[in-house]
Amino acid sequence: MGAKSLALSFHIKQECNVSRARAGLMKLPHYEVKTPVFMPVGTQGTMKGLLPDQLESLDCEIILGNTYHLGNRPGTDVLTKAGGLHNFMGWNRALLTDSGGFQMVSLLKLAEITEEGVKFKSPYDDSEIMLTPEKSIEIQNCIGADIIMQLDDVVQTTFQDYDRIKEATERTSRWLDRCLAAHQRPTEQSIFPIVQGLLNKELREQSAKEHMTKDVNGFAIGGLSGGEAKDDFWPMVSLSTGILDKHKPRYLMGVGLAIDLVVCVALGVDMFDCVFPTRTARFGCALVANGQLNLKQKIFETDLDPLDKNCSCSTCKNYTRAYLHSIVTVETVACHLISVHNIAYQMNLMRNMRENIENGTFPQFVQKFVREYYVDCDYPTWVVEALGSVGINI
Amino acid sequence: MRFAIKQVSCGGERIGTLTGFLKSPSTVIETPTAALLTQGGSVPHLTAEVLSKVFSTPQLLWVPVSNSIQLEPGMRAQGQGVAKFCGLPDHLVCVTSHNMSEPTPSGHFELDKVPLWTKNGKKMVNAERYMDLMEVYKPEIILAIADGRTSLNEGYKRILKSLDRSCNMLDTCVYRYKASKKLKESALIGVVVATGMPKKNNESIKHVLAHKDTLTGVALAGITDAYEESDRLAAQKIGDICKTVGDALPKDLLRIVEGCWNPAIIVTAIEHGWDIFDGSYPAKLSNAGHVLTLNFDPDRLSYEPCILDLNDEKYKEDFTPVLEGCECLTCKKHTRAYIRHLLNTREMLSSVLLSIHNLHHFDQLFRHARQHIAANTFQKYKKHITKQYEAYKLPHSANGVTDVNGVTGVNGVTAVNGIGMKETDYVKKRLRVSDDEIPTSQVVNSSL
Numbered sequence: 001m002g003a004k005s006l007a008l009s010f011h012i013k014q015e016c017n018v019s020r021a022r023a024g025l026m027k028l029p030h031y032e033v034k035t036p037v038f039m040p041v042g043t044q045g046t047m048k049g050l051l052p053d054q055l056e057s058l059d060c061e062i063i064l065g066n067t068y069h070l071g072n073r074p075g076t077d078v079l080t081k082a083g084g085l086h087n088f089m090g091w092n093r094a095l096l097t098d099s100g101g102f103q104m105v106s107l108l109k110l111a112e113i114t115e116e117g118v119k120f121k122s123p124y125d126d127s128e129i130m131l132t133p134e135k136s137i138e139i140q141n142c143i144g145a146d147i148i149m150q151l152d153d154v155v156q157t158t159f160q161d162y163d164r165i166k167e168a169t170e171r172t173s174r175w176l177d178r179c180l181a182a183h184q185r186p187t188e189q190s191i192f193p194i195v196q197g198l199l200n201k202e203l204r205e206q207s208a209k210e211h212m213t214k215d216v217n218g219f220a221i222g223g224l225s226g227g228e229a230k231d232d233f234w235p236m237v238s239l240s241t242g243i244l245d246k247h248k249p250r251y252l253m254g255v256g257l258a259i260d261l262v263v264c265v266a267l268g269v270d271m272f273d274c275v276f277p278t279r280t281a282r283f284g285c286a287l288v289a290n291g292q293l294n295l296k297q298k299i300f301e302t303d304l305d306p307l308d309k310n311c312s313c314s315t316c317k318n319y320t321r322a323y324l325h326s327i328v329t330v331e332t333v334a335c336h337l338i339s340v341h342n343i344a345y346q347m348n349l350m351r352n353m354r355e356n357i358e359n360g361t362f363p364q365f366v367q368k369f370v371r372e373y374y375v376d377c378d379y380p381t382w383v384v385e386a387l388g389s390v391g392i393n394i
Numbered sequence: 395m396r397f398a399i400k401q402v403s404c405g406g407e408r409i410g411t412l413t414g415f416l417k418s419p420s421t422v423i424e425t426p427t428a429a430l431l432t433q434g435g436s437v438p439h440l441t442a443e444v445l446s447k448v449f450s451t452p453q454l455l456w457v458p459v460s461n462s463i464q465l466e467p468g469m470r471a472q473g474q475g476v477a478k479f480c481g482l483p484d485h486l487v488c489v490t491s492h493n494m495s496e497p498t499p500s501g502h503f504e505l506d507k508v509p510l511w512t513k514n515g516k517k518m519v520n521a522e523r524y525m526d527l528m529e530v531y532k533p534e535i536i537l538a539i540a541d542g543r544t545s546l547n548e549g550y551k552r553i554l555k556s557l558d559r560s561c562n563m564l565d566t567c568v569y570r571y572k573a574s575k576k577l578k579e580s581a582l583i584g585v586v587v588a589t590g591m592p593k594k595n596n597e598s599i600k601h602v603l604a605h606k607d608t609l610t611g612v613a614l615a616g617i618t619d620a621y622e623e624s625d626r627l628a629a630q631k632i633g634d635i636c637k638t639v640g641d642a643l644p645k646d647l648l649r650i651v652e653g654c655w656n657p658a659i660i661v662t663a664i665e666h667g668w669d670i671f672d673g674s675y676p677a678k679l680s681n682a683g684h685v686l687t688l689n690f691d692p693d694r695l696s697y698e699p700c701i702l703d704l705n706d707e708k709y710k711e712d713f714t715p716v717l718e719g720c721e722c723l724t725c726k727k728h729t730r731a732y733i734r735h736l737l738n739t740r741e742m743l744s745s746v747l748l749s750i751h752n753l754h755h756f757d758q759l760f761r762h763a764r765q766h767i768a769a770n771t772f773q774k775y776k777k778h779i780t781k782q783y784e785a786y787k788l789p790h791s792a793n794g795v796t797d798v799n800g801v802t803g804v805n806g807v808t809a810v811n812g813i814g815m816k817e818t819d820y821v822k823k824r825l826r827v828s829d830d831e832i833p834t835s836q837v838v839n840s841s842l
Binding site: 047049052077090302315322326327330340 | 443471711741
């Protein structure tokens, strides 16, 4: 404890007496965040057309920014002069930034990873740039998010070469030390280490145990949700949460599908992020209890129902499916309206989970949820097995 | 709906009220005012929730059929009119055939039909079909369909056709309007065309006034075909037209001006007694990344230009609001630097913040106009606004950069939608694609 606890304190309010789910309160410098929490992704310092006011009305307590994008535009000079991203974008609640490493690998073909860092060609002017752990933390210190990520050595989840995975896992641990040493604002920002090891049990175990020895306020589980089979995915989550300190928050990176959220909360995860709800909105897809509505479809032309009768978001209160059908993918208003609904959907789901954990009814909630989610009751094996592993039978 | 004039000042400028709206009996719309331009039934970029943060009371919406006809099946199914269907049930609607400020191909007219350029291509509409649609839209105000997209330099033959077609269509609209039970609560407006030729223009006025007992007002079209727009003389020239036509009209008729007009032209039209303007000017500014920053106080000298281009790199580290002292949400919570960043990264929130400010500020232009008319100081206000606009416009025109009403066409070929931006960019920008987009195939369940 000590100075670092100023940047984050985590209090578990209630644990599920069947599964590993827990409801907690994570106190951050800018906001007290109720967990489990879904964090919408506002990549470039904005949430896809929504005002900060709207995000507050939607009950968003923490959102994400992307270090790679923000470091390029507006750049650290502007962010420093603005007094950090909170000021720059007019968001007073909590923020989390990633390390920038994921974008290097996902967006840039020419990235070269060495012990020193990630070397890549700037997409803006062809110059060579080196992103080191120190540089990543320096940028994140400028941005000033409440929670920041270590730079990790990212390998595609479906990658098979053991030696490379081993190297990446071990390098991630070494880079963690460099990140922690470079951190300039430990009383205001918490660095989360990232558990790596892809789909390899031993390596992931080794990574989690190694991170456990560090003085940090929380942990991220990375290297998943990259196209791997669900049967491979959930055991890695379970393995990680089984090792990580249960008194600290655990953040599963890049996960946001409703069923994944429910299963992983049951496995003991506290935080999630994903671009999916806002991105699918831009393609005209609305999230509902049993999946998605693609509003471009002709069947909605004269459908006068709201997106979801049980939803109380401003979109469902004011607008019909028929209206959204007639403007979807043409007017930006349609994106905004569906984004509002989709974020509301995610927030509702998390709120329901928190309330049910607190009321001791989480297993029943999960059972009801999957019945509605899979209308034909044809549950995928991985859902049955994952939930079964923590004592919830469906 | 009723229109009543409250006060007429010496110059002819006047304050009026629109009242007696069935769905909102307590609402009073004061004129002169601007309606809010809509696209697909929504104010561009603003959801109902956000619009309510800009205007707390019901507003007049400007709904062109050309950009909203795709709503017809849904509106028919619901049966409660366009405002309700578009999630804006408390707002009042003025429907017109085209959006006058959007360039469309020329020609394509048929005997009794005009082309509507919709997102799904050309749709030919005659007066009967138009009035059928009105029974579906159920607007508070109907602008009769007309062939009014002619410029001031239009040839004689085209003007003749425009006049002839518009007269016939108005007759049909009036006939259908009188016969319709569903349109009892709507007000019908006749459209004056052929403004480029005084003689034919007089004929148009005469024909419209033949229906005076049925009409609540008159709209002025036929000034522009939206392609070749007015030049530096525009304010004076259009002012003259507004005066001539205005003088020929009985005072008790509501007067509406269609088109995307700059503040200098607007105050000139107000001076000649025109009451309602379509709201396309602030919409165009927002789409170009520009903000309107007029100083409304005639007793204060103004040094800042009255329009800023926030795309400009010089705002990169400008952490001041768009306009100091402005009460809009954008100015209260955000900075020029942030909006510049959003424009630079092509983020959709830029359009939202720009629209909020420009709509609020444009509304203030009219609010102050009404106050000055009431106080008999409108001339001073008009000069103050005109001066600022001229000061902004002159250096821009000299550089060959265009503003909303002045097109510096290259060899007369390039169609520019105003504000120095080619139409293709404009259309592309309507659905901004953020720079961080990656293909859909990688979307599901992956963090960016």
